[in-house]
Amino acid sequence: MSTEHLLAQILAKRSFLCIGLDTDPQQLPAGLQGEEDPVFAFNKAVIDATHHLCVAYKPNTAFYEAGGSRGWASLERTIAYLNTHYPDHFTIADAKRGDIGNTSGRYARAFFEGMDFDALTVAPYMGRDSVEPFLAFEGRFVILLALTSNPGAFDFQTLPCGTEELCLRVLRQSREYSHPERLMYVVGATKASYLSKVREVVPDAFLLIPGVGAQGGSLEEVCRYGMTDGVGLLVNSSRGIIYASQGEDFAAAATKAAATLQMEMAAILKAAGL
């Protein structure tokens, strides 16, 4: 996948929606419990019901690891299904990995080669040599945590470190890594006012924005401060879409919730002349 292809998808679909597949085995509709792999069955139904309204899918690995090797197999089936049936979608493993160089290389192989994800979220704390092994994979993207959507984001990420906050320092320093063109960043919607500062450091990079919806962030504010000429935004919604209904009509409810966001996005793109 290239950013050009991603942008083309966004403009064609009038959507920069990413759907978070944070699928909790405990919260599945009763009708799926008889399936051989209920988590995959749920994901497949959600994907089939929403693919025309979004450009990206983002499973969070925690929800799959909680099921052990069986959970991991559900994740493998989900990404294989996406790559086979919806190859134009941008796929993100929200894994927040990062380790010493040779070990990061293993994670990179797990997610980029083993499972063929387009992108992986990576934590920046361990610095350059913990991130670059991921950037070595052509056509794959690192989405580096900059400013996350949770309350703890203010513990360290916004600490003044020298002349600027730590998260801005992370952004600035990462531009010197090899292949910065394969870097995107997580910036939480709950901190939309920070987006102007973020855009001063990374004017063109794609930002993955969690926190719209359940966590309280506003789509309109995010776009006001974060949108670029090349859109530059992937806005994620997880629970608001996949658990729009807890009943047997979950797929239809997911379509409806995704369509609501997609229509807002279409209006914003139009107003921006994109």
Next chain:
Amino acid sequence: MSTEHLLAQILAKRSFLCIGLDTDPQQLPAGLQGEEDPVFAFNKAVIDATHHLCVAYKPNTAFYEAGGSRGWASLERTIAYLNTHYPDHFTIADAKRGDIGNTSGRYARAFFEGMDFDALTVAPYMGRDSVEPFLAFEGRFVILLALTSNPGAFDFQTLPCGTEELCLRVLRQSREYSHPERLMYVVGATKASYLSKVREVVPDAFLLIPGVGAQGGSLEEVCRYGMTDGVGLLVNSSRGIIYASQGEDFAAAATKAAATLQMEMAAILKAAGL
């Protein structure tokens, strides 16, 4: 597991050695390739050959994830084997996880309930609410990344943030989390001179020290600056032990390499009057 029990094991075995099970499926002796689960067979042989010389085992999850759901199953078999046959050993999942609160809770369940590890390494960048869900599990430990052993540690971890370096700030702030008695910290052996500063902030906490051996850290220096009256150290060696020989004699070679470190540790404990 309690820290008292861990300390009792250390004093009884005259060892504060942790063995890193960073098992690479590509680097296994030919004789194991016919096994149903060669990675587990290797780990089992290494564990059986070294358990009397160490107090902890630490598989790094990257090496297992690289094998997908099959690799994850090898990890499950390894921790089950440890818990069944060597329940007095302290088990650490070196996973460097961390996410928003409800998601960190999933990781905690995966590692503490699903696999029954005693401890998990956690990355601090996302702050308090990303760490506390792990601390909620009685008898389990979070080993928070403070100062890692890789070159990139100097990118952010040692940045002056206000009155002190970021890693010291991480240490200090973490003492205010709920259940700080369940916190340990990663401090790389390659930065032994930092250990005095670390001990000013966390005088008693256990430190997990990677980087002795292959990465160049010195055991003697680590102990000089980091050891407490209650030992307070777990020194990890991975490649130096598990790949002491690449041949069929790997288990015997692992025993020998572990014994060399254990004897050094015994001498250090004796000299310290412990």
